[in-house]
Amino acid sequence: MTIxxxxxxxxxxxxxxxxxxAKAEALCPGKGEVVTQLWRLKQLEYxxxxxLMLEYEDFWQVTGAALDFAVRAVGVExxxxxxxxxxxxxxHLDPYPDARATLAALEGRKLAILSNGTPRMLQALLRNSGLxxxxxTVISVDSVRAYKPxxxxxxxxxxxxxxxxxxxxxxxxxxxxxxxxxxFGFKVAWVRRAGAGGQQTMFxxxxxxxxxxxxxxxxxxxxxTDLPGLVRAGE
Amino acid sequence: MTIxxxxxxxxxxxxxxxxxxAKAEALCPGKGEVVTQLWRLKQLEYxxxxxLMLEYEDFWQVTGAALDFAVRAVGVExxxxxxxxxxxxxxHLDPYPDARATLAALEGRKLAILSNGTPRMLQALLRNSGLxxxxxTVISVDSVRAYKPxxxxxxxxxxxxxxxxxxxxxxxxxxxxxxxxxxFGFKVAWVRRAGAGGQQTMFxxxxxxxxxxxxxxxxxxxxxTDLPGLVRAGE
Numbered sequence: 001m002t003i004x005x006x007x008x009x010x011x012x013x014x015x016x017x018x019x020x021x022a023k024a025e026a027l028c029p030g031k032g033e034v035v036t037q038l039w040r041l042k043q044l045e046y047x048x049x050x051x052l053m054l055e056y057e058d059f060w061q062v063t064g065a066a067l068d069f070a071v072r073a074v075g076v077e078x079x080x081x082x083x084x085x086x087x088x089x090x091x092h093l094d095p096y097p098d099a100r101a102t103l104a105a106l107e108g109r110k111l112a113i114l115s116n117g118t119p120r121m122l123q124a125l126l127r128n129s130g131l132x133x134x135x136x137t138v139i140s141v142d143s144v145r146a147y148k149p150x151x152x153x154x155x156x157x158x159x160x161x162x163x164x165x166x167x168x169x170x171x172x173x174x175x176x177x178x179x180x181x182x183x184f185g186f187k188v189a190w191v192r193r194a195g196a197g198g199q200q201t202m203f204x205x206x207x208x209x210x211x212x213x214x215x216x217x218x219x220x221x222x223x224x225t226d227l228p229g230l231v232r233a234g235e
Numbered sequence: 236m237t238i239x240x241x242x243x244x245x246x247x248x249x250x251x252x253x254x255x256x257a258k259a260e261a262l263c264p265g266k267g268e269v270v271t272q273l274w275r276l277k278q279l280e281y282x283x284x285x286x287l288m289l290e291y292e293d294f295w296q297v298t299g300a301a302l303d304f305a306v307r308a309v310g311v312e313x314x315x316x317x318x319x320x321x322x323x324x325x326x327h328l329d330p331y332p333d334a335r336a337t338l339a340a341l342e343g344r345k346l347a348i349l350s351n352g353t354p355r356m357l358q359a360l361l362r363n364s365g366l367x368x369x370x371x372t373v374i375s376v377d378s379v380r381a382y383k384p385x386x387x388x389x390x391x392x393x394x395x396x397x398x399x400x401x402x403x404x405x406x407x408x409x410x411x412x413x414x415x416x417x418x419f420g421f422k423v424a425w426v427r428r429a430g431a432g433g434q435q436t437m438f439x440x441x442x443x444x445x446x447x448x449x450x451x452x453x454x455x456x457x458x459x460t461d462l463p464g465l466v467r468a469g470e
Contacts, residue, residue: 034440041441048283049411049448052385053418065447073440149288176284183288202437205273205308206280212300213284 003187003231004163005110008135009172010117011093012040013191014224015125019094020086027082031074037203038073039086042066044176044207047116047147056145058118063090091124095131102224103134106231110161112137114154114170116147137161149180157186169231171224175211182215190217191224238422238466239398240345243370244407245352246328247275248426249459250360254329255321262317266309272438273308274321277301279411279442282351282382291380293353298325326359330366337459338369341466345396347372349389349405351382372396384415392421404466406459410446417450425452426459 011017017040024039025032043066050056057065064087068078076082103111111134115122119140126132139160141153148154158165170186172178173193182188190210210216219230246252252275259274260267278301285291292300299322303313311317338346346369350357354375361367374395376388383389393400405421407413408428417423425445445451454465 038440042447045280045283045411045441046446046448048280048287049384049414049446052283052286052382053415053448054386055418055448069444069447073444147287149284151289176280179284180288183290202440205269205437206276209304209308211281211284212277212304213281213288213290 002167003109003169003234004167005112005157005161005169006106006227006231007112007114007139007157007161007168007170007186009170009174009177010113010115010122010125011174013171013173014095014099014113014131015093015129016096017093020089023085023089027085028071028074028076031076033201034074035070037201038070039067041203041206042069044174051146051150056147058142059116059147060087060118060121063087091121092128093125095129096224098224099131102227103131105225105228107134109231110137110163111135112139112157112161114139114141114148114157116141116153118142148177149183151180151184154181154184154186169227169234171227175207175209176213178217179211179213179215182217183213187219188217189219189221189227189230192220192222194222237402238344238404238469239402240347240392240396240404241341241462241466242347242349242374242392242396242403242405242421244405244409244412245348245350245357245360246409248406248408249330249334249348249366250328250364251331252328255324258320258324262320263306263309263311266311268436269309270305272436273305274298274302276438276441277304279409286381286385291382293377294351294382295322295353295356298322326356327363328360330364331459333459334366337462338366340460340463342369344466345372345398346370347374347392347396349374349376349383349392351376351388353377383412384418386415386419389416389419389421404462406462410442410444411448413452414446414448414450417452418448422454423452424454424456424462424465427455427457429457 021036024035046062071078122138144152165185168186170181171189173191178190256271259270281297306313357373379387400420403421405416406424408426413425
């Protein structure tokens with residue numbers, strides 16, 4: 001079956017959420033690494049917990065609440081001087097170095113993003129990074145008021161792109177997202193970057209490995225640049 | 236409003252899930268602490284993720300999958316010699332030292348457990364620890380095929396006990412459970428033990444603090460033994 005569209009996760013897959021580290025270290029000296037990691041871990045926990053509590057708040061609010069948690073956890077009371085620059089940084093995350101070349105090499109395919117981010121966050125991110133040059137469709141889970149890996153999120157892709165799920169290659173570095181997308185019925189490529197899953201960081205220990213959720217990806221790649229060859233090989 | 240029933244969370248609240256540490260260290264020398272913490276963190280993540288994916292598996296299965304993850308994360312391929320003794324330990328967890336005296340002092344109240352555990356796991360745990368002497372009702376989320384903090388879990392309490400939610404004091408040391416129970420409409424006591432929320436462990440950093448989910452507990456106590464006085468003061 002030909003791949004007619006590539007649908008990318010945004011945070012952690014095309015965009016490096018660890019690129020807030022320098023600013024976190026400048027604002028919380030000696031604690032930037034812990035703040036950055038806790039922030040991301042809690043951000044995801046809160047998407048799951050709020051979905052499960054049936055108390056959806058959008059990703060901008062969840063990201064802010066997770067930042068409050070992370071800052072408090074290192075003994076600092078959250079305040080605008082610290083939190084505003086950090087959360088604003090979420091609109092200016094760096095794309096991974098291999099993102100632009102990969103998207104350029106995939107030109108001619110339908111390229112889309114399916115993300116937990118709000119439409120406003122994603123539009124700002126794409127514009128600020130210039131990736132809007134290649135990504136034609138941006139799909140936010142905000143309209144279904146639940147977060148990945150709820151199947152209703154993945155269910156947004158077929159009507160948005162006008163193609164069937166088996167024609168989609170879903171690309172994510174987040175292992176829970178890989179499991180959710182595969183359970184839904186996409187073909188899935190897991191981007192497992194070198195160094196991910198290490199024992200150096202909480203994030204690496206907890207989220208850098210394959211989940212034991214029973215849905216293995218079709219492909220495991222070590223860089224986005226493996227994608228063009230993988231797509232051509234499937235034809 | 237008089238408190239007519241106390242409903243306890245089991246794992247982490249009445250029973251010390253860290254009591255598997257000695258066996259984990261014996262089976263994975265030098266790695267027992269990391270395995271124990273990752274196991275518990277992943278166990279909870281998988282309850283949330285499976286609920287969200289609408290792919291419920293029971294808590295015995297989820298606990299086994301989380302153990303596989305934890306063991307693999309420290310570089311060991313899961314095998315029966317390591318995993319069976321550890322998971323069997325989940326039927327023989329130690330109650331916290333203050334659990335028996337607290338339950339004895341609350342005699343005459345309706346005392347119940349609401350837990351993610353399967354009925355079989357909970358019955359074994361209560362029998363093996365002797366807490367079945369005081370706990371008259373054991374409620375497992377297994378019948379609703381979703382995990383806490385989904386509201387359907389807390390919704391099991393009123394029909395099981397024949398009382399209204401505002402007459403319930405829900406007791407948990409798990410901060411996400413505190414948020415879920417409070418959102419549902421129970422009175423809630425958060426057991427925040429001394430040393431919880433420390434920066435020494437991944438578990439302390441991630442789960443030992445109040446969540447930023449907008450539902451503060453009615454009471455924060457540092458030990459279960461604070462409960463009898465708290466209940467009397469409410470009358």
